[in-house]
Structures are given as C-alpha cells and as structure tokens.
Amino acid sequence: MKRWMLFIACMGGLMNSVRVNAQSEEEKRLIAASQADASPLYFNPDTKEVPSVEPGHFFDAKECNVRGGLPNFLTKLKAGKPVTIGYIGGSITQGAFCYRPQSAKFISSMFPGIKKTWLNAGVSGTGTDLAACRIHEQLLKYSPDLVFVEFAVNGAYAPGMEGIVRQIIRFNPNIDICFIYTLANGQTTAYQQNSIPSNIEGLEKVAEYYKLPSVHMGMEAAQLEKEGKLIWKGAADTANGRIVFSNDGIHPLHAGGNLYAAAIARAFIKMNKAVVAAPHALPAPLITDNWEDGVMIDPLTIASFDQKWTKVTTATSGLKQFAGWFPYIMKGSVPGASFSFRFKGTVFGFFDIGGPEVGQLAFAVDGKPVKLQTIAASGYRLKKVSAGGAGVADLFNSYCNNRYRGQYELIQVPDGEHEVTITISPLKSDKRAILGPKQLEDITANPGKYDQTVFYLGKILLRGTPLPPATSKPVATSK
The missing domain is CATH 3.40.50.1110 (SGNH hydrolase)
Structure with missing residues (x-):
C-alpha cells in the first residue's frame, strides 16, 4: 500500500x-x-x-x-x-x-x-x-x-x-x-x-x-x-x-x-543530569517464557526451496515499497510449491506480504501434516499445532483489498528439533466473503487478480536456533 x-x-x-x-x-x-x-x-x-x-x-x-x-x-x-x-x-x-x-x-x-x-x-x-x-x-x-x-x-x-x-x-x-x-x-x-x-x-x-x-x-x-x-x-x-x-x-x-x-x-x-556510564546488568529472567530467543532470518540462509520458487529483488519489483524490510522475497505461485527448514526451539513463522493474489498454506512438522489452531490471547499473534485446528492458513484477509501489506504468522510447536515444510495449498478461500459487501468493487472489476495462490515470503521467524538442512534440495531460480 x-x-x-x-x-x-x-x-x-x-x-x-x-x-x-x-x-x-x-x-x-x-x-x-x-x-x-x-x-x-x-x-x-x-x-x-x-x-x-x-x-x-x-x-x-x-x-x-x-x-x-x-x-x-x-x-x-x-x-x-x-x-x-x-x-x-x-x-x-x-x-x-x-x-x-x-x-x-x-x-x-x-x-x-x-x-x-x-x-x-x-x-x-x-x-x-x-x-x-x-x-x-x-x-x-x-x-x-x-x-x-x-x-x-x-x-x-x-x-x-x-x-x-x-x-x-x-x-x-x-x-x-x-x-x-x-x-x-x-x-x-x-x-x-x-x-x-x-x-x-x-x-x-x-x-x-x-x-x-x-x-x-x-x-x-x-x-x-x-x-x-x-x-x-x-x-x-x-x-x-x-x-x-x-x-x-x-x-x-x-x-x-x-x-x-x-x-x-x-x-x-x-x-539530563550528572551521570556515570555503566553497563546494564542481565539478571535472571523476570518472565521464564520471555522472547529472548526470537530471531528473524533471510529465507535462503536456512530453507531449501523447490524449483517452483523465484527469488525476486524487491527494490526492482512491483513491491519495492517493502525493500526496507525485505531485500528480496521468495515468490511461489503454483499449488504444491514447497520449502523446508530445520530449527531447534518452540515457535516458527514468517514475515510476508499480503495482497489480493495471496493464497493458503499447508504445513508439515517432522514429516507429518498438521492442523493449526489460533491461541486466543491478548497481546500476541500465535497459532499452535492442534488436531482440532484448520488444515490451512489463509494469507488473505479483509485488509488485502486492492492493497499490499506487511503481515506475519507465528506457530507454536513442542520444544525440540523440528523439520518444517510449508506448501502452497491448491485450496482457495472465498475472498468475496472475506472482503464483505462493502469491499467488492476491485474484486468484481479484476477477478483474475484475486483468483491466485501466491505467497510472498520475506523472512523466516523463529523462537530458537536454525539448524542445517537434513537434505539438499535444488536452488531456487532468481530474477
């Protein structure tokens, strides 16, 4: 936007x-x-x-x-x-x-x-x-x-x-x-x-x-x-x-x-008074489960992408307004396009770009498909792996009406070493219903812009530490 x-x-x-x-x-x-x-x-x-x-x-x-x-x-x-x-x-x-x-x-x-x-x-x-x-x-x-x-x-x-x-x-x-x-x-x-x-x-x-x-x-x-x-x-x-x-x-x-x-x-x-410089102490945590282990990582330094992804230099793309956050984005637009990464910790996620064309994602953790349930709490955005959750995460929301926006997802898993695979789902959400009756002008005039399944990945988010990939995969193409 x-x-x-x-x-x-x-x-x-x-x-x-x-x-x-x-x-x-x-x-x-x-x-x-x-x-x-x-x-x-x-x-x-x-x-x-x-x-x-x-x-x-x-x-x-x-x-x-x-x-x-x-x-x-x-x-x-x-x-x-x-x-x-x-x-x-x-x-x-x-x-x-x-x-x-x-x-x-x-x-x-x-x-x-x-x-x-x-x-x-x-x-x-x-x-x-x-x-x-x-x-x-x-x-x-x-x-x-x-x-x-x-x-x-x-x-x-x-x-x-x-x-x-x-x-x-x-x-x-x-x-x-x-x-x-x-x-x-x-x-x-x-x-x-x-x-x-x-x-x-x-x-x-x-x-x-x-x-x-x-x-x-x-x-x-x-x-x-x-x-x-x-x-x-x-x-x-x-x-x-x-x-x-x-x-x-x-x-x-x-x-x-x-x-x-x-x-x-x-x-x-x-x-602004007389002061004496001194380093700040780092005592034991006040809150045991604080986010000291949070980290944001360039996708290509941790993840393996299949050939269905394209590396896009943000500053020379139609999304150059996001170059301050993302020097490049990994763009996937084909259902089935996937990438994987490994980490040790409790939370994984991504910082991405939402827009009219974005789709839905499916997740697998340690080789098994998982469903995600939103954790209802004030102050943070978090989903957890749960059998009672949804099978996909929708990147599209009512704020993606003819505009682009930075957005993010965070997903909680049991503490430990994990391999995560994220795949673009062939399923398409009802974007007209998500937008609501007051926001239908652009989708009506430009239905093809919305009838897509794109994912613009800017950064991978973790609470924990990245691990080297278990297997090598083809390097993504670039432009």
Whole structure:
C-alpha cells in the first residue's frame, strides 16, 4: 500500500500475572488496518517539515520514571561523541508525525553540533512478538546507543517486551533503553483517576526489574481532556476550539503527536543530569517464557526451496515499497510449491506480504501434516499445532483489498528439533466473503487478480536456533 495510508493514520506469565487491557474489536481493526509497507530506516528530524516542540508547563512527577536513566547515552553526548538513536514500535512509531520525529528534533536541539544518526524500526500493526524476532536485523546490527521501545497499544505483551530488553543487553550492555507508553481510546480515564492503564502496569514491571526509564506520553493529553480543552477522538469540525488528539482514538494527529513528543522532551530534561556510564546488568529472567530467543532470518540462509520458487529483488519489483524490510522475497505461485527448514526451539513463522493474489498454506512438522489452531490471547499473534485446528492458513484477509501489506504468522510447536515444510495449498478461500459487501468493487472489476495462490515470503521467524538442512534440495531460480 502506498505510504499515504500510514501518513493518514498518523495525521488523520507475568504470562498469567500481567494484566492486559482487552482491546476492543474496533481497536484491533484499526491496528490491523494500519499494517502497510516499510518506511526508510534512516530519518532526519532536523528539517523544517518536522514541528518543533517545547516542554511546556505540564508537570506530573509520575510522567517519567527515571530509574537508572540513560547514563551511557548521555555520557557520550556530553563528551561530544556521535550517537545513534533507534525507535522500535508499531504504527505510532512508524508514522510521520505521531511523536518520533518531533521528539528526535527536540533531543537534537538539546545537544547541538554532535553527529546523530536516527533509525525508524516501527512496523505498523505489530507487537512485541514480531519485534523480539526483528530487533537484531532492524536495529541492533546498526549499534544504537539508545533504543526507545513503544508497544503499549499494540498488545503490551510483556514476555515479548522482556525479550527485547534482554536481547539488547546481551548484544551490548552499554545500550540504554527507554520505554514509552502511548494510549488507546478510553485509557485517559486511568490517568485522570491518578492511576495508569492496566496494560502499562505489566510493562512497568519489566521496566522496574531492569531499572529502565519509562515515559507516560499521554498524561498531559489526559489532563487537557479532563479540563475540556482536548478531544481524544473526533473531527476538526467538532472541536470548538479544543485540540483534536486523533481521528480514530489511536493514531495522533500533528497536535497529538506534539503532545506525546513534549512528554519525551520533559523526560530528557529530567534525566539530563550528572551521570556515570555503566553497563546494564542481565539478571535472571523476570518472565521464564520471555522472547529472548526470537530471531528473524533471510529465507535462503536456512530453507531449501523447490524449483517452483523465484527469488525476486524487491527494490526492482512491483513491491519495492517493502525493500526496507525485505531485500528480496521468495515468490511461489503454483499449488504444491514447497520449502523446508530445520530449527531447534518452540515457535516458527514468517514475515510476508499480503495482497489480493495471496493464497493458503499447508504445513508439515517432522514429516507429518498438521492442523493449526489460533491461541486466543491478548497481546500476541500465535497459532499452535492442534488436531482440532484448520488444515490451512489463509494469507488473505479483509485488509488485502486492492492493497499490499506487511503481515506475519507465528506457530507454536513442542520444544525440540523440528523439520518444517510449508506448501502452497491448491485450496482457495472465498475472498468475496472475506472482503464483505462493502469491499467488492476491485474484486468484481479484476477477478483474475484475486483468483491466485501466491505467497510472498520475506523472512523466516523463529523462537530458537536454525539448524542445517537434513537434505539438499535444488536452488531456487532468481530474477
């Protein structure tokens, strides 16, 4: 999908003990609908297009929990050394003016004359499960000095959040980490009642355990709403002089993004004090089943493909908008096309591209066909092998109406060594029924575009470690 979808979106355990706000179906729809294409990894906040924000006069001592602060990052800045800052999150992080560039511009202004590199690893509509798999590929290999982590409205899945933290510390204990919390529609009430949203409570337990700073970015907006000066969800023509934070209750407009960024500005002023650089400790896990073992892998480095697959260089294809995530994709379009890989662990999956032509997949684990059942839980996307599940996984969904989007699947298996085979199924879903009566214009005008069984594989996801293939298979053709 063109970048305008995301631009409009932003303009316009603990597993059992963590309490997570149940997302409404509308919130889930908005988050899923925001899934689009990749943004450039590098961004420059020091342009006239990026609004400048000021800290303002709002004060709440609980807005920023400093804890261990940002000692390594600030020490480098105070010494005049170049730094790299990464942001990882969902659509609010990926989006144009939802907070990220404004906050970066303020931080840059605090420390002028120092070289700063800015990284945007936001992926719309995704949570900490995928983030724990992709953080090395999309952030850590660029050696950041500071990582902002934003996933409160994208499930607030604490095991994934801890997995992100532990991977960062294990990669380089001198990288500082800051949790930042956004809000969904209706959550301002918690702040107005001198509390915090219950989903954020679970993330705060992780922050407290690892002594990481955290910023409640929605506190000022909640106060303005309480005072009748802000509408959290609405249209400009109903504002009557009030600030309209968002059109949809999740993705901030410019003014809402400025309020979020101002909270980070105040947090930086609060944390910018005398510090002593020190590596972060890596204690025993808080959550036993955290996602520290998440990994994202180029398909050809782990899998064997039959001759029915084609390697497509994304940047020179019709899907070049995904080149930031996938330098190449493996394209299969013939029923029966398959690939296999081996790994040791508990979860396998893939990061792919959805669109009108995508089809369905069948799975075999350790040589036996398996059925998959969705695990009903808030905060992560997971299926499990189950005799009572479905025989295929459908890549097509209601958001694939005349558009392309990044999407992913994760499948749980018993811990151990496994060989996985994924095959394009000849079965075709009823795409008209999936789209619904309000989305039939394109499929009616272009039925052949939808009557296909394509799979665009971008990355293989694991919780565990890849193993060498048991047998060699023909190398896929390329173009």
